[in-house]
Amino acid sequence: MKPHLTSDARRALANAGFTRRAFLQGSGALIVTFASASISERFGGVLAQGINGAGAARLDSWIAIGSDGVVSAYTGKCDFGQGLYTAQMQLVAEELCVPFNRVRLIQCDTSMTPDQGTTSGQQSHPANFNTTNLALAAATARETLLTLAAARLGAPLATLVAKDGVIAVNDSGQSKRVLYAELVGGRKFEVSLDSNAKRRHPREWTVLGTAVPRVDMREMVTGRFEFVHNVKVPGMLHGAVVRPPSVGATVTSVDEPRFAICPAS
Amino acid sequence: MAIMLTVNGRAQTIDVDPATPLLYVLSDDLSLRGPKFGCGLGQCGACTVIANGQAIRSCVTPVNAVANQDITTLEGLGTPEQPHPIQQAFIDEQAAQCGFCLNGVILTAKAFLDRNPRATEQQVQQALSGVLCRCYANVRMLRAVNRYAKEVAR
Numbered sequence: 001m002k003p004h005l006t007s008d009a010r011r012a013l014a015n016a017g018f019t020r021r022a023f024l025q026g027s028g029a030l031i032v033t034f035a036s037a038s039i040s041e042r043f044g045g046v047l048a049q050g051i052n053g054a055g056a057a058r059l060d061s062w063i064a065i066g067s068d069g070v071v072s073a074y075t076g077k078c079d080f081g082q083g084l085y086t087a088q089m090q091l092v093a094e095e096l097c098v099p100f101n102r103v104r105l106i107q108c109d110t111s112m113t114p115d116q117g118t119t120s121g122q123q124s125h126p127a128n129f130n131t132t133n134l135a136l137a138a139a140t141a142r143e144t145l146l147t148l149a150a151a152r153l154g155a156p157l158a159t160l161v162a163k164d165g166v167i168a169v170n171d172s173g174q175s176k177r178v179l180y181a182e183l184v185g186g187r188k189f190e191v192s193l194d195s196n197a198k199r200r201h202p203r204e205w206t207v208l209g210t211a212v213p214r215v216d217m218r219e220m221v222t223g224r225f226e227f228v229h230n231v232k233v234p235g236m237l238h239g240a241v242v243r244p245p246s247v248g249a250t251v252t253s254v255d256e257p258r259f260a261i262c263p264a265s
Numbered sequence: 266m267a268i269m270l271t272v273n274g275r276a277q278t279i280d281v282d283p284a285t286p287l288l289y290v291l292s293d294d295l296s297l298r299g300p301k302f303g304c305g306l307g308q309c310g311a312c313t314v315i316a317n318g319q320a321i322r323s324c325v326t327p328v329n330a331v332a333n334q335d336i337t338t339l340e341g342l343g344t345p346e347q348p349h350p351i352q353q354a355f356i357d358e359q360a361a362q363c364g365f366c367l368n369g370v371i372l373t374a375k376a377f378l379d380r381n382p383r384a385t386e387q388q389v390q391q392a393l394s395g396v397l398c399r400c401y402a403n404v405r406m407l408r409a410v411n412r413y414a415k416e417v418a419r
Binding site for chain 2 (some may be wrong): 214217227230
């Protein structure tokens with residue numbers, strides 16, 4: 001079954017040059033996923049919405065590095081004006097030591113991204129920017145690549161430096177180096193979030209903490225940006241938010257014949 | 266009833282109830298994303314379009330009131346690849362948070378400066394006083410409009 005994606009997500013995938021399915025089945029990638037045993041531990045209450053939505057076989061990957069060196073990150077924390085889309089791209093670029101423009105971020109499409117519950121109350125930074133979730137996934141991916149590079153280059157881990165998607169032996173004058181793309185190659189690595197993976201120290205930051213222009217601004221000022229009320233999914237006639245008459249109320253039934261008169265657009 | 270409009274330079278014939286708000290025609294029939302439904306009462310400005318050079322509120326304008334007129338929406342000014350100078354000024358100043366009100370701010374400022382190219386900063390501020398931004402990005406927006414106003418005046 002083809003997952004129903006928002007056009008936002010479809011565009012992000014097209015920009016990244018592959019579909020998620022192709023990614024998971026494709027030739028080479030390094031994918032960081034939840035350790036399945038710890039899902040409930042990590043998410044507690046927000047699991048109410050279900051970790052497995054419609055369509056996709058797995059919805060728990062955070063980061064995937066393709067054999068072309070492009071980094072795709074999946075987030076359940078959504079930008080609605082606070083600049084989080086751009087900031088999360090900065091986070092991934094920083095922790096993975098790749099240029100900002102090599103990061104593709106797919107946000108908040110429940111058929112593709114981890115379900116992180118609601119985005120509200122200033123909780124996205126604590127959720128994704130400290131030592132869990134997206135930050136931890138990126139740090140895990142970097143450490144995995146460093147370990148692979150140590151074996152490939154025959155050098156101790158402590159002598160390796162990652163920068164711009166390249167891992168080099170420090171003081172080798174770049175003579176001993178390997179690209180992320182070469183490390184991933186045609187193989188497929190699936191690693192679990194490593195709670196011991198270390199975030200880069202703020203002293204080392206080159207992307208976080210700098211003023212990166214919002215990636216969505218151009219579309220916003222030209223009236224192309226897809227706000228929630230612009231989202232159209234296949235087969236949709238009309239969409240509207242229906243608020244319950246009381247707190248905690250749930251839908252018991254829908255009078256479908258009443259809506260059958262809606263003209264298809 | 267068939268109503269003729271020119272929207273962003275393209276002639277359109279729409280078959281709707283003549284009392285339909287212009288905003289609904291632009292959003293639902295023409296799939297435009299620039300004009301937004303904000304308050305639905307003509308109070309916030311998110312639905313602004315330029316009709317025959319005048320900034321109007323499309324949520325309270327029946328479509329037949331602008332029949333045969335030239336309508337410009339935010340997407341009619343420029344494209345992401347080639348933004349209009351006023352849109353570029355907003356990019357340069359990073360003048361938005363959620364961006365929902367941008368449509369009204371940019372089009373109101375554009376229509377005003379088209380007619381008053383030598384307006385002072387105070388007059389610009391006055392002209393924009395009826396366009397509401399609840400993110401408090403107003404200061405950056407005024408900076409962007411004044412940046413563009415200076416280019417226009419040159």
